[in-house]
Amino acid sequence: MTSTTQIDARIAGPVEFRAGDGPQLKIPEGNCQILMADDSVVLTWSENGQSLTAAIPKIEFDRYIEDGAIVLGRG
Known part of the structure:
Protein backbone atom coordinates (compact mmCIF):
# COMPACT_ATOMS: atom_id res chain seq x y z
CA MET A 1 0.00 0.00 0.00
CA THR A 2 1.33 3.43 -0.95
CA SER A 3 1.05 6.29 1.53
CA THR A 4 0.39 9.83 0.30
CA THR A 5 0.74 13.25 1.89
CA GLN A 6 -0.82 16.50 0.66
CA ILE A 7 1.12 19.74 1.27
CA ASP A 8 0.57 23.38 0.37
CA ALA A 9 3.60 24.85 -1.38
CA ARG A 10 4.81 27.66 -3.59
CA ILE A 11 6.70 27.61 -6.86
CA ALA A 12 9.46 30.18 -6.31
CA GLY A 13 11.81 29.44 -9.21
CA PRO A 14 12.12 27.45 -12.43
CA VAL A 15 10.19 24.16 -12.19
CA GLU A 16 9.58 22.12 -15.34
CA PHE A 17 7.84 18.89 -16.26
CA ARG A 18 7.49 16.85 -19.42
CA ALA A 19 3.99 16.08 -20.68
CA GLY A 20 4.31 12.66 -22.31
CA ASP A 21 6.98 12.71 -25.01
CA GLY A 22 6.59 16.47 -25.54
CA PRO A 23 8.86 19.35 -24.60
CA GLN A 24 9.63 20.51 -21.07
CA LEU A 25 6.87 22.83 -19.81
CA LYS A 26 7.30 25.44 -17.09
CA ILE A 27 5.08 25.60 -14.00
CA PRO A 28 4.40 29.28 -13.24
CA GLU A 29 5.51 30.82 -9.95
CA GLY A 30 2.79 30.92 -7.30
CA ASN A 31 0.86 28.69 -4.93
CA CYS A 32 0.37 24.99 -5.60
CA GLN A 33 -0.61 21.80 -3.86
CA ILE A 34 1.67 18.79 -3.66
CA LEU A 35 0.57 15.19 -3.32
CA MET A 36 3.58 13.11 -2.32
CA ALA A 37 3.74 9.35 -2.78
CA ASP A 38 6.65 7.04 -2.11
CA ASP A 39 8.32 7.48 -5.53
CA SER A 40 6.57 10.40 -7.25
CA VAL A 41 5.08 13.82 -6.61
CA VAL A 42 1.99 15.37 -8.20
CA LEU A 43 1.82 19.17 -8.36
CA THR A 44 -1.49 20.99 -8.90
CA TRP A 45 -1.76 24.71 -9.67
CA SER A 46 -4.11 27.18 -11.35
CA GLU A 47 -3.29 29.03 -14.54
CA ASN A 48 -5.75 31.33 -16.32
CA GLY A 49 -8.57 30.01 -14.12
CA GLN A 50 -7.82 26.39 -15.04
CA SER A 51 -6.53 23.71 -12.67
CA LEU A 52 -3.45 21.93 -14.05
CA THR A 53 -1.55 18.89 -12.78
CA ALA A 54 1.92 17.45 -13.38
CA ALA A 55 3.67 14.38 -12.01
CA ILE A 56 7.43 14.44 -11.46
CA PRO A 57 9.82 11.85 -10.02
CA LYS A 58 10.58 12.23 -6.32
CA ILE A 59 14.29 12.70 -7.06
CA GLU A 60 13.51 15.77 -9.23
CA PHE A 61 11.17 17.14 -6.57
CA ASP A 62 13.93 16.80 -3.95
CA ARG A 63 16.30 18.74 -6.24
CA TYR A 64 13.73 21.54 -6.70
CA ILE A 65 13.35 21.75 -2.89
CA GLU A 66 17.13 21.85 -2.42
CA ASP A 67 17.49 24.57 -5.08
CA GLY A 68 14.69 26.67 -3.50
CA ARG A 74 2.45 29.30 1.74
CA GLY A 75 4.15 32.62 1.85
Missing part, protein backbone atom coordinates in the same frame (compact mmCIF):
# COMPACT_ATOMS: atom_id res chain seq x y z
CA ALA A 69 12.50 26.47 -6.63
CA ILE A 70 9.74 24.81 -4.58
CA VAL A 71 9.09 26.14 -1.07
CA LEU A 72 6.89 24.13 1.26
CA GLY A 73 4.10 26.10 2.94
Whole structure:
Protein backbone atom coordinates (compact mmCIF):
# COMPACT_ATOMS: atom_id res chain seq x y z
CA MET A 1 0.00 0.00 0.00
CA THR A 2 1.33 3.43 -0.95
CA SER A 3 1.05 6.29 1.53
CA THR A 4 0.39 9.83 0.30
CA THR A 5 0.74 13.25 1.89
CA GLN A 6 -0.82 16.50 0.66
CA ILE A 7 1.12 19.74 1.27
CA ASP A 8 0.57 23.38 0.37
CA ALA A 9 3.60 24.85 -1.38
CA ARG A 10 4.81 27.66 -3.59
CA ILE A 11 6.70 27.61 -6.86
CA ALA A 12 9.46 30.18 -6.31
CA GLY A 13 11.81 29.44 -9.21
CA PRO A 14 12.12 27.45 -12.43
CA VAL A 15 10.19 24.16 -12.19
CA GLU A 16 9.58 22.12 -15.34
CA PHE A 17 7.84 18.89 -16.26
CA ARG A 18 7.49 16.85 -19.42
CA ALA A 19 3.99 16.08 -20.68
CA GLY A 20 4.31 12.66 -22.31
CA ASP A 21 6.98 12.71 -25.01
CA GLY A 22 6.59 16.47 -25.54
CA PRO A 23 8.86 19.35 -24.60
CA GLN A 24 9.63 20.51 -21.07
CA LEU A 25 6.87 22.83 -19.81
CA LYS A 26 7.30 25.44 -17.09
CA ILE A 27 5.08 25.60 -14.00
CA PRO A 28 4.40 29.28 -13.24
CA GLU A 29 5.51 30.82 -9.95
CA GLY A 30 2.79 30.92 -7.30
CA ASN A 31 0.86 28.69 -4.93
CA CYS A 32 0.37 24.99 -5.60
CA GLN A 33 -0.61 21.80 -3.86
CA ILE A 34 1.67 18.79 -3.66
CA LEU A 35 0.57 15.19 -3.32
CA MET A 36 3.58 13.11 -2.32
CA ALA A 37 3.74 9.35 -2.78
CA ASP A 38 6.65 7.04 -2.11
CA ASP A 39 8.32 7.48 -5.53
CA SER A 40 6.57 10.40 -7.25
CA VAL A 41 5.08 13.82 -6.61
CA VAL A 42 1.99 15.37 -8.20
CA LEU A 43 1.82 19.17 -8.36
CA THR A 44 -1.49 20.99 -8.90
CA TRP A 45 -1.76 24.71 -9.67
CA SER A 46 -4.11 27.18 -11.35
CA GLU A 47 -3.29 29.03 -14.54
CA ASN A 48 -5.75 31.33 -16.32
CA GLY A 49 -8.57 30.01 -14.12
CA GLN A 50 -7.82 26.39 -15.04
CA SER A 51 -6.53 23.71 -12.67
CA LEU A 52 -3.45 21.93 -14.05
CA THR A 53 -1.55 18.89 -12.78
CA ALA A 54 1.92 17.45 -13.38
CA ALA A 55 3.67 14.38 -12.01
CA ILE A 56 7.43 14.44 -11.46
CA PRO A 57 9.82 11.85 -10.02
CA LYS A 58 10.58 12.23 -6.32
CA ILE A 59 14.29 12.70 -7.06
CA GLU A 60 13.51 15.77 -9.23
CA PHE A 61 11.17 17.14 -6.57
CA ASP A 62 13.93 16.80 -3.95
CA ARG A 63 16.30 18.74 -6.24
CA TYR A 64 13.73 21.54 -6.70
CA ILE A 65 13.35 21.75 -2.89
CA GLU A 66 17.13 21.85 -2.42
CA ASP A 67 17.49 24.57 -5.08
CA GLY A 68 14.69 26.67 -3.50
CA ALA A 69 12.50 26.47 -6.63
CA ILE A 70 9.74 24.81 -4.58
CA VAL A 71 9.09 26.14 -1.07
CA LEU A 72 6.89 24.13 1.26
CA GLY A 73 4.10 26.10 2.94
CA ARG A 74 2.45 29.30 1.74
CA GLY A 75 4.15 32.62 1.85
